[in-house]
Amino acid sequence: MATKKTSPSSRPLTSLALPLVHLFSLLLSAKSSLIEDSCRCIQAFANDYDACVTSLRSDPSGASAASASALAIIAAKQAADRFARNADLASRLATGGSATAYEKSSLGICSEAYSCGADDARRAVQAIGAGNADIALIYLENLIEGAEFCVEDFMNYDANSTVLSKENDDANGFAVRAVFITKLI
Numbered sequence: 710m711a712t713k714k715t716s717p718s719s720r721p722l723t724s725l726a727l728p729l730v731h732l733f734s735l736l737l738s739a740k741s742s743l744i745e746d747s748c749r750c751i752q753a754f755a756n757d758y759d760a761c762v763t764s765l766r767s768d769p770s771g772a773s774a775a776s777a778s779a780l781a782i783i784a785a786k787q788a789a790d791r792f793a794r795n796a797d798l799a800s801r802l803a804t805g806g807s808a809t810a811y812e813k814s815s816l817g818i819c820s821e822a823y824s825c826g827a828d829d830a831r832r833a834v835q836a837i838g839a840g841n842a843d844i845a846l847i848y849l850e851n852l853i854e855g856a857e858f859c860v861e862d863f864m865n866y867d868a869n870s871t872v873l874s875k876e877n878d879d880a881n882g883f884a885v886r887a888v889f890i891t892k893l894i
Contacts, residue, residue: 751889789830796823852884
């Protein structure tokens with residue numbers, strides 16, 4: 710019985726194909742695992758594992774992030790976007806006709822706090838990119854204070870604190886996430 714001989718040039722290709730496919734799948738899972746591992750690390754502080762994973766994966770560069778610094782930049786950019794949106798919403802609500810005088814005052818203060826927060830988050834992105842995580846943390850911690858200041862201002866006026874409650878909670882979540890991911894650097 711004659712055995713079929715394979716050409717010597719085809720053997721290396723077939724013998725390399727399986728290890729290369731395995732290596733590629735490991736690299737892909739490592740990237741995904743970086744997001745999941747980072748979110749697991751901050752879960753005790755940020756308490757939002759699912760939101761953390763979802764938000765980092767929603768960014769197009771999240772899948773290719775190869776370091777905690779890259780994830781921190783994504784988180785800080787997302788915080789900047791959320792704070793900018795909240796600043797715009799608070800400003801629109803403050804000039805609208807349905808808010809009370811106290812609410813308009815609080816909304817104006819919140820708009821300014823969110824606007825400053827968006828600027829601070831952008832500065833944090835620059836600091837992280839320049840390798841200055843400690844400076845970035847100062848900027849990012851200001852975001853948390855800004856979100857808290859907005860809530861406190863509503864409470865001080867005895868105003869309807871539900872006007873921006875969900876938006877403020879979301880902004881605070883993005884800020885806390887950015888702080889603790891940056892602490893992983």
